[in-house]
Amino acid sequence: MLEFKKIIEGLDVAFFLAIKNLFFKKKMLIMIIVIIGLGFLSMVFSASIITGLKFQIEDKAIGVMTGNVLIEPDVDKDFILNVDEINKKALAIPGVVGVSPHINRGITLIDKHGTKAPSQLRIIDPEKEARVSYIDDNILSGRYLSQKTVGEILIGSDLTKKYRMQEALPAVDVDAGDMITVIFDNGVTKELKVRGVYGLDFAATDIYTYITKEEAKQVFNVTDEDLNIATEIMIKTKERGIEDDVIYKLKQFGISGRIWSWQEKLGILNQFTDSLLIVSKITALIGTIIAFATIYIMIYINVLHKRTQIGVMKAMGINKETILTSYVIQSFFYGILGGIFGFFLTKSMIAYFTINPIIMPIGAVYPIIKLSDYVISFFILLISSVFAGYFPAQGAIKENILDAIFKG
Amino acid sequence: MKKKTINKKTIIDVQNISKHYVMGPMVTKALKGISFKIYKGEFVGIMGPSGSGKSTTLHQLGLLDIPTSGRIFIDGVEVTTLSDIERSYFRLNKLGYVFQQYRNIPELTALENVYLPLRMMGKPRYYYLNEAKTLLEKVGLKDRMHHHPFELSGGEQQRVALARALAHKPDILFADEPTANLDTEAGEVILNLLKHFNEDYGQTIVMVSHDLEQIKYFDRIIRIKDGLLER
Numbered sequence: 001m002l003e004f005k006k007i008i009e010g011l012d013v014a015f016f017l018a019i020k021n022l023f024f025k026k027k028m029l030i031m032i033i034v035i036i037g038l039g040f041l042s043m044v045f046s047a048s049i050i051t052g053l054k055f056q057i058e059d060k061a062i063g064v065m066t067g068n069v070l071i072e073p074d075v076d077k078d079f080i081l082n083v084d085e086i087n088k089k090a091l092a093i094p095g096v097v098g099v100s101p102h103i104n105r106g107i108t109l110i111d112k113h114g115t116k117a118p119s120q121l122r123i124i125d126p127e128k129e130a131r132v133s134y135i136d137d138n139i140l141s142g143r144y145l146s147q148k149t150v151g152e153i154l155i156g157s158d159l160t161k162k163y164r165m166q167e168a169l170p171a172v173d174v175d176a177g178d179m180i181t182v183i184f185d186n187g188v189t190k191e192l193k194v195r196g197v198y199g200l201d202f203a204a205t206d207i208y209t210y211i212t213k214e215e216a217k218q219v220f221n222v223t224d225e226d227l228n229i230a231t232e233i234m235i236k237t238k239e240r241g242i243e244d245d246v247i248y249k250l251k252q253f254g255i256s257g258r259i260w261s262w263q264e265k266l267g268i269l270n271q272f273t274d275s276l277l278i279v280s281k282i283t284a285l286i287g288t289i290i291a292f293a294t295i296y297i298m299i300y301i302n303v304l305h306k307r308t309q310i311g312v313m314k315a316m317g318i319n320k321e322t323i324l325t326s327y328v329i330q331s332f333f334y335g336i337l338g339g340i341f342g343f344f345l346t347k348s349m350i351a352y353f354t355i356n357p358i359i360m361p362i363g364a365v366y367p368i369i370k371l372s373d374y375v376i377s378f379f380i381l382l383i384s385s386v387f388a389g390y391f392p393a394q395g396a397i398k399e400n401i402l403d404a405i406f407k408g
Numbered sequence: 409m410k411k412k413t414i415n416k417k418t419i420i421d422v423q424n425i426s427k428h429y430v431m432g433p434m435v436t437k438a439l440k441g442i443s444f445k446i447y448k449g450e451f452v453g454i455m456g457p458s459g460s461g462k463s464t465t466l467h468q469l470g471l472l473d474i475p476t477s478g479r480i481f482i483d484g485v486e487v488t489t490l491s492d493i494e495r496s497y498f499r500l501n502k503l504g505y506v507f508q509q510y511r512n513i514p515e516l517t518a519l520e521n522v523y524l525p526l527r528m529m530g531k532p533r534y535y536y537l538n539e540a541k542t543l544l545e546k547v548g549l550k551d552r553m554h555h556h557p558f559e560l561s562g563g564e565q566q567r568v569a570l571a572r573a574l575a576h577k578p579d580i581l582f583a584d585e586p587t588a589n590l591d592t593e594a595g596e597v598i599l600n601l602l603k604h605f606n607e608d609y610g611q612t613i614v615m616v617s618h619d620l621e622q623i624k625y626f627d628r629i630i631r632i633k634d635g636l637l638e639r
């Protein structure tokens with residue numbers, strides 16, 4: 001009981017000394033808070049940009065290449081049959097917001113100069129595609145396809161000399177409104193008008209061409225019944241993370257074929273974005289180390305300047321534990337105040353870059369940070385601050401009283 | 409008000425203490441085996457030339473340092489064998505210090521500096537505030553109690569240090585050349601205050617000084633030269 005009373009008394013004095021120390025030199029306090037705040041920023045901001053970049057790459061790939069879930073025919077089959085039935089079943093699954101079947105064919109585009117550019121053609125229902133992909137929102141020139149569009153083609157920007165990002169790939173000299181010769185893989189050659197050029201500033205997605213089913217009926221001389229097939233079916237979900245549930249439900253509905261989540265389907269691209277996540281974590285770790293080192297140095301210098309004072313307090317009979325606790329409490333408050341400042345600083349930066357995204361070759365990149373990242377960073381910073389206060393103070397309190405007083 | 413009495417009760421018993429400082433191959437013998445007693449209620453001056461070992465003696469008595477050999481008893485307790493935490497507790501409850509350079513805590517006001525030891529002892533708020541205020545009044549700093557040390561003159565800072573050293577009513581007050589950094593007038597104020605606390609409250613005081621002018625304040629002088637008592 002006596003020991004408990006002594007601990008409480010020690011805590012009372014430690015808290016009192018810590019608060020007095022904290023607010024005595026306000027400029028010093030502000031400087032430490034700013035430095036810890038910048039440490040917080042360095043821990044989370046760079047990582048949030050990399051996370052944003054990762055998200056952007058994945059989002060574009062999901063938005064054009066795979067959807068959240070992609071159904072492909074079984075290995076021994078060329079097409080998925082009864083697409084309308086699958087469409088209905090998939091749309092009945094909670095979280096599914098769009099289903100778009102594609103019939104993919106090979107084509108060659110030839111411009112007025114005779115330049116050829118091979119491409120993958122996607123025969124689509126434009127309304128269904130708009131619910132699944134981002135193409136309709138990313139028209140660089142001209143217009144998106146309508147349900148009844150015939151005699152027109154939508155092409156990806158990387159297939160055009162004017163809008164392409166990759167010089168190495170073959171491209172044709174066309175823009176919206178121009179005529180272009182299209183050789184289909186069934187041997188049919190047709191002059192089509194370029195209805196629009198789409199582009200997401202992402203090389204992997206801007207290489208496709210699109211026509212409507214109405215146009216396909218003419219080119220391939222087929223009926224609506226014949227087009228109730230697909231080479232692939234892209235499924236869009238309300239949010240990421242529910243793909244496995246959707247796949248499970250699709251299988252429960254007896255839908256055959258190979259069903260992939262976007263992570264599985266993106267393969268190398270997914271490995272790349274996962275690598276970005278590791279880079280993001282390393283960046284955060286380096287930020288943490290820098291923050292810790294900075295806090296440690298700041299508090300160490302602060303403690304060094306207090307050696308005499310520590311010696312005097314020991315001479316007065318204030319025990320080492322109380323003195324140490326007062327420095328730990330001080331550091332804890334540095335951590336809290338610096339963390340709060342850092343949180344608002346980072347929030348401000350995130351808000352600024354959300355309104356004014358960073359324009360990268362891949363397009364506008366928005367910083368992404370989860371609440372849990374803030375919380376984790378805050379606690380890491382807090383623990384770092386406490387340790388950064390504890391170790392220098394522990395060293396100082398071990399010092400001989402006379403050395404501390406007269407050599408401090 | 410108590411009046412000064414020296415009842416020959418030994419409060420400090422120093423038995424053959426020595427203090428050696430080792431710096432590489434060099435051994436400096438600051439104290440070479442000194443013994444003396446100090447009685448309750450005495451105002452004792454430790455005097456001697458510079459480097460004679462008087463401050464070293466005070467540091468051993470005040471538990472700021474540990475002698476290389478010998479024994480020290482304070483109020484019957486052998487303090488040379490106490491553990492670190494026991495020494496700390498002993499200093500807090502039994503001893504008070506006044507340093508040459510004041511050594512107040514700059515972050516605390518005069519009042520806070522004075523009540524800090526009382527607060528550390530777990531005294532209630534009303535008690536430590538009253539005691540500190542009373543003491544600051546006694547040393548003539550009634551109007552300066554909410555000032556920080558850097559806002560006070562040297563003499564005022566030393567009076568704060570004196571009040572702090574006396575706040576917890578220590579058995580012994582140690583003062584290490586408390587007037588050395590002060591002008592004559594401020595120095596006399598401090599010495600008169602020390603004398604006042606000694607005579608009126610029976611405070612035992614052990615003070616280091618090399619100023620012969622101050623002899624008149626002491627009941628007894630312990631002279632040290634070359635680490636030995638001068639007979």
